[in-house]
Amino acid sequence: MDSAPHPRRHWILAVMSLSLLAIVLNNSVLNVAIPQLITDLGATTTEVQWIADVYSLVFAGLLLAAGAVADRFGRKRYTLGGLAVFGLGSVLAAFSDGVTELLVARAVMGLGAAFVMPGTLSIIAQVFHGPERPRAIAVWGGVSALGVAIGPVVGGLLVGSFGWASVFVLNIPLVVVTLAIGLATVPEWRDPAATPVDVPGALLGAVASCALVFAIIEAPAQGWASAPVLGSLVATAAAGVGFAVRMRRAEHPLIDLRVLGSKTFLGASVGNLLVVFGLAATLFVLAQQLQFAFGFSPLESGLGVAPTAVATILASGLAGPVTDRLGTRLAVALGLACSAAGILTIAWADGYGQVLAGLIAVGAGFGVSLAPATDAMLSTVPDERGGMASAMNDTMQELGYALGVAVVGTVFHRLYTGSLADLPEQARLSLAGAAQLSQQDGRPDIAARAAAAFSDAVGLGLTVAAAVVFAGALFALATLPTRLPGRGPSARLPAPDQPQPVAAP
Incomplete structure (x- = not known):
């Protein structure tokens, strides 16, 4: 692959x-629309949960296959095509008048997103080289964090003014503009030695990913020992073993398992998983803490979380210089340790000032660590397999997000409900329910006990998250190199006797 800078790389x-x-x-954005969805569509709590989760299930299940398909048959074609499918799903969602239609629309959106996300990273790695590559990846990571952090703000403004369908209408002009610019600027690329897609491998990978994400989603509500969760974990293990066997025996495997033996890949993938884990855990708890404990409105709570995005963007701009100065190992470890410190600060905060300091630390740690960790993952494979590496990176991030919510959600749920086991269900469901019951029954002790239980649950749940993220910092120190090896076609894990990839006509 030509290492000369692409003339349109900044547009790309x-x-x-x-x-x-x-x-x-x-x-x-969708999280803010949930109350209106319940009212307008008559959706049950379970149905609303699946409206949110079916997107993640389809998305996670197809990531690996999508990355491999794009490598073989055209990254531009499948990335922009996925974006078009995502836009179509958004149109269907905006005009849905029932739960079933919305579920189908969300699944279509997940299908499109599965091809978009790995494609964005592999195309960036394709057109940026040398010192510019980690800086471009830092922008990519900053945009990802920005989307997570500003979602509640944008959602609050849209839903309050235009209703729940507006959160899907928002996607349509964004998709149209992006497609128009992308068709004119993004180069096509494919592997001239394209091989048949490993369909059995893709199916096994999809089953393993979907079953694992399902278990993670359901565990906080049903418990890790419940039949559906245990069944899903068994299915994950069985499909995972089958996938590994298939990858070793297939003539044209979906992914090259040799990459899993790389300490660099292992350290980078765990680092990426855990930095997203920490961000997800923090935002999950804050959504409740700011509203229930500090009395913020939904819009105020969205604005209250926004400093995370600002810190991430600013820190992402420093990720390149920090990595140049300290090296990959210390940059990733420093970012994870900073995030862990921020999470711990939020865990025991008794006012928004401390929350703000913690949010800045979490965002800064995310911004500093994500780019060098992602760049390290990409360095373990040749450029012609960039889609595969990008898909694996995105899968780790998706699992990190799901795990962050699930682990902290489980700890929080157990501690909060366990402390209030002798109170009515209304009090155990939420702090708001406890306050309402306390007022109805004229028992201020209920509200006081619930507030104390909530504070302890937040503190201990986020302390667990901080410990996990800090362990990731130590793991990065033990596994990542100080400097990455030179990159280029087949710089790592070469594909023997294969012609070099070229730009597709």
Whole structure:
């Protein structure tokens, strides 16, 4: 692959960033629309949960296959095509008049997103080289965090003024503009030695990913020992073993398992998983803490979380210089340790000032660590397999997000409900329910006990998250190299006797 800078690389970075923003923003915006969905569509709590979760299930299940398909048959074609499918799903969602239609629309959106996300990263890695590559990846990571953090703000403004359908209408002009610029600026690329897609491997990978994400989603509500969760974990293990066997025996495997033996890949993938884990855990708890404990409105709570995005963007701009100075190992470890310190600060905060300091630390740690960790993952594979590496990176991030919510949600749920086991269900469901019951029954002790239980649950749940993220910092120190090896076609894990990839006509 030609290592000369692409003349339109900054336009391409803008297109890829806008594509990523659309698919990330959608999930965080949707959370604000849930109350209206319940009212307007008559959806049950379970149905609403699946309206949110079916997107993640389809998305996670198809990531690996999508990355491999794009490598073999055209990254531009499948990335922009995925964006078009995502836009179609958004149109269907905006005009849905029932739960079933909305579920189908969300699944279509997940299908499109599965092809967009790995494509954005592999195309960025394709057109940026040398010191510019980690800086471009830092922009990519900053946009991802921005979408997560500003979602509640954008959602609050849209839903309050235009209703729940507006969160899907928002995607349509974004998709149209991005497609128009992308068709004109993004180069096509494919592997001239394209091999048949490993369909059995893709199916096994999809089953393993979907079953694992399902278990993670359901565990906080049903418990890790419940039949559905245990069944899903068994299915994950069985499909995972089958996938590994298939990858070793297939003539044209979906992914090259040799990459899993790389300490660099292992350290980078765990680092990426855990930095997203920390961000997800923090935002999940803050959504409740700011509203229930500090009395913020939904819009105020969205604005209250926004400093995370600002810190991430600023820190992402420093990720390149920090990595140049300290090296990959210390940059990733420093970012994870900073995030862990921020999470711990939020865990025991008794006012928004401390929360703000913690949010800045979490965002800064995310911004500093994500780019060098992602660049390290990409360095373990040849450029012609960039889609595969990007898909694996995105899968780790998706699992990190799901795990962050699930682990902290489980700890929080157990501690909060366990402390109030002798009170009516209304009090155990939420702090707001406890306050309402306390007022109805004239028992201020109920509200006081619930507030104390809530504070302890937040503190201990986020302390667990901080410990996990800090352990990731130590793991990065033990596994990542100080400097990455030179990159280029087949610089790592070469594909023997294969012609070099070229730009597709």
